[in-house]
Amino acid sequence: SRGMSRRRRAVLHPDLKRARSLLAAAARVVVLTGAGVSAESGVPTFRGPGGLWKQFRPEELATPEAFARDPRLVWEWYGWRRELVAGCRPNPAHLAIARWMRAHSGVTLVTQNVDDLHERAADDPAVALTPLAAPLGDRFLKLHGSLFRSKCTRCAYAAEHREPVDASSADTLPRCPSCGALLRPDVVWFGEMLPPGATQAAFAAAARAQACLVVGTKGAVYPAGGVAHEAQRAGAPLIVVDPGETDYDAMADLKLAGAAGEIVPALLEG
Ligand code: BV8
Numbered sequence: 001s002r003g004m005s006r007r008r009r010a011v012l013h014p015d016l017k018r019a020r021s022l023l024a025a026a027a028r029v030v031v032l033t034g035a036g037v038s039a040e041s042g043v044p045t046f047r048g049p050g051g052l053w054k055q056f057r058p059e060e061l062a063t064p065e066a067f068a069r070d071p072r073l074v075w076e077w078y079g080w081r082r083e084l085v086a087g088c089r090p091n092p093a094h095l096a097i098a099r100w101m102r103a104h105s106g107v108t109l110v111t112q113n114v115d116d117l118h119e120r121a122a123d124d125p126a127v128a129l130t131p132l133a134a135p136l137g138d139r140f141l142k143l144h145g146s147l148f149r150s151k152c153t154r155c156a157y158a159a160e161h162r163e164p165v166d167a168s169s170a171d172t173l174p175r176c177p178s179c180g181a182l183l184r185p186d187v188v189w190f191g192e193m194l195p196p197g198a199t200q201a202a203f204a205a206a207a208r209a210q211a212c213l214v215v216g217t218k219g220a221v222y223p224a225g226g227v228a229h230e231a232q233r234a235g236a237p238l239i240v241v242d243p244g245e246t247d248y249d250a251m252a253d254l255k256l257a258g259a260a261g262e263i264v265p266a267l268l269e270g
């Protein structure tokens with residue numbers, strides 16, 4: 001879509017031109033992403049067809065209770081997801097967002113995703129060709145943690161953790177190198193608090209936003225989903241990119257119905 005001609009782009013979405021000018025006019029923009037931005041990379045979404053895993057619902061497995069009851073099953077799920085995501089690659093939507101964040105110092109990315117595809121897009125050498133307008137630091141906010149980090153169930157140990165997990169039995173599960181207790185995925189489970197710093201920064205950016213771009217999230221999970229509501233309360237126009245129905249559709253100023261990998265590059269580039 002980088003080579004998309006201006007005419008083709010205009011044909012793609014009548015609202016696309018309007019969305020492009022809304023974003024171009026905003027000095028401060030918050031981008032809120034969910035599982036859908038990674039769908040074209042081959043990462044299954046939570047609530048879409050093809051569900052996330054076997055017959056379980058994420059709300060049943062991504063909880064402290066599920067882990068306490070059956071740490072082996074929960075680790076089997078996360079180990080499987082880690083391996084799956086490790087084999088995926090950022091798609092044009094991740095790359096376009098990463099370039100846009102480098103070129104525009106007022107763009108803040110708030111992601112609910114725990115895959116590392118936004119990070120991998122940011123580290124892509126082709127993306128790094130775009131000069132960095134301002135440090136990414138607190139403009140790249142992850143609200144639900146990472147599949148590739150684990151933390152101790154007992155002490156303060158937490159670290160990157162990429163090696164495959166042997167969840168074949170309880171005593172092959174990963175253990176804390178400092179205290180020996182069970183490790184767990186360093187993600188935010190249902191019923192758990194979001195990281196206070198990143199959450200505060202996300203809502204502060206939304207409260208100052210002059211436009212909000214929502215990509216690939218149904219908007220069903222809170223408080224992360226509330227970032228878009230906060231931006232709209234601040235008077236920011238809301239642009240939603242999603243092929244399906246979302247909880248934001250009724251309040252959106254513009255709904256671009258389609259796949260992120262196709263629409264986001266056309267929206268942000270050129
Ligand atoms: C908390 C990490 C309390 C784990 C996840 C009101 C206020 C506060 C809390 C609540 C509340 N109401 C309910 C709650 C409780 C709960 C909640 O929101 N439940 C929901 C189910 C109703 N919230 C919590 O428990 C949160 N914690 O509030 O704690 C507290 C407070 C103080 C002190 C102590 C405790 C924690 C929530 C975090 C849960 N963890 N992930 C893991 O991943 O394993 S959430 C999980 O859902 C992922 O992070 C995911 O990103 C997120 C949201 O889902 P989506 O990203 O939207 O994915 P989904 O499949 O739903 O949608 C995908 C979209 O993509 C679809 O629209 C689809 O059409 C679209 N799509 C498909 N293909 C494409 C596409 N889009 C573009 N292009 C494509 N090609």
Ligand code: ZN
Pocket residue numbers: 152153154155156157176177178179180181
């Ligand atoms: Zn420990």
